[in-house]
Amino acid sequence: MRLQKPESLKVVEILYKRMPFNSALAEEYFVVRKGYEGERKFYDLTSQKGFPMIVLHDVLLKKSGTAQIDFIVIMATRIYLFEIKNFEGTIHHKGDDFIKNNYKLDRNPLNRAKNDFDILDGILRANRVRIPAEWKLVFINGNFTLYGHQPEVPILLLPQLEEFFEKMAKTSAPLTNYHYKIAHLIRNSRPESNLYKSDYKYDYESLEKGIWCDKCEPTKMINKHRYLKCSGCSKTEPKIDGVERSIAEFKLLFPGKKLTARILKDWCGNMIGETFSRCVIKEMDRKNNS
Numbered sequence: 089m090r091l092q093k094p095e096s097l098k099v100v101e102i103l104y105k106r107m108p109f110n111s112a113l114a115e116e117y118f119v120v121r122k123g124y125e126g127e128r129k130f131y132d133l134t135s136q137k138g139f140p141m142i143v144l145h146d147v148l149l150k151k152s153g154t155a156q157i158d159f160i161v162i163m164a165t166r167i168y169l170f171e172i173k174n175f176e177g178t179i180h181h182k183g184d185d186f187i188k189n190n191y192k193l194d195r196n197p198l199n200r201a202k203n204d205f206d207i208l209d210g211i212l213r214a215n216r217v218r219i220p221a222e223w224k225l226v227f228i229n230g231n232f233t234l235y236g237h238q239p240e241v242p243i244l245l246l247p248q249l250e251e252f253f254e255k256m257a258k259t260s261a262p263l264t265n266y267h268y269k270i271a272h273l274i275r276n277s278r279p280e281s282n283l284y285k286s287d288y289k290y291d292y293e294s295l296e297k298g299i300w301c302d303k304c305e306p307t308k309m310i311n312k313h314r315y316l317k318c319s320g321c322s323k324t325e326p327k328i329d330g331v332e333r334s335i336a337e338f339k340l341l342f343p344g345k346k347l348t349a350r351i352l353k354d355w356c357g358n359m360i361g362e363t364f365s366r367c368v369i370k371e372m373d374r375k376n377n378s
């Protein structure tokens with residue numbers, strides 16, 4: 089299985105291509121993409137072990153608070169929560185603080201992982217799940233040093249991962265229907281809309297409209313009347329494919345905002361007509377209501 093992009097990355101990618109260059113947004117894009125590369129590395133290393141397990145990625149949870157969890161791994165006798173950080177360089181862990189170049193990190197990753205775990209644990213307990221759960225904050229980058237690391241704190245550095253996999257192997261056994269029910273329960277505990285809020289403020293009016301190529305972003309598709317063609321890689325596609333991609337982008341950026349035929353036509357850079365736009369919206373409503 090290929091790891092899907094998390095919602096946070098999708099949101100920033102859409103903003104990045106639909107907004108004029110902005111250094112704060114570029115920085116956010118870089119940070120989020122780097123985080124995803126770390127998650128992919130962790131996922132590849134874990135998958136290689138071949139344990140019977142259910143891996144849930146980029147899990148959003150809601151219960152007396154909200155959580156965004158990088159990975160929940162369900163194994164036969166243990167449930168693991170992993171928060172992945174792809175930091176490079178040197179960080180000092182002193183008391184409750186993480187300090188880099190004499191500056192305290194804004195968001196304490198350990199506290200965040202602990203909060204996320206408490207929310208997951210609350211959901212598992214409320215549903216009387218009998219399998220114990222534990223959590224780890226994983227620093228996945230090989231060019232990372234952590235000073236002040238206390239062994240009792242649930243942190244794993246890259247060189248410690250292999251040893252931890254050996255521990256995980258001991259909780260491994262064939263999965264049953266019960267484990268899939270737990271996965272289902274966790275998936276169903278997500279909030280209705282995405283939680284990720286970009287640090288960068290945006291509004292509908294200021295974003296560039298159009299349909300972008302999904303192969304060589306950020307190149308726009310050109311309207312060829314009956315189909316769309318990319319000016320970069322020459323890919324062609326039926327109009328509906330590009331429109332569906334644009335609808336998905338709209339929903340991610342503006343959860344809760346009603347998409348009308350007029351807005352859809354505008355959002356696609358007027359590359360579709362009124363009638364086509366109305367048909368797409370009608371079909372979308374029909375699917376949503378069935």
Ligand SMILES: [Zn+2]
Binds near residue numbers: 301302304322
């Ligand atoms: Zn292209």
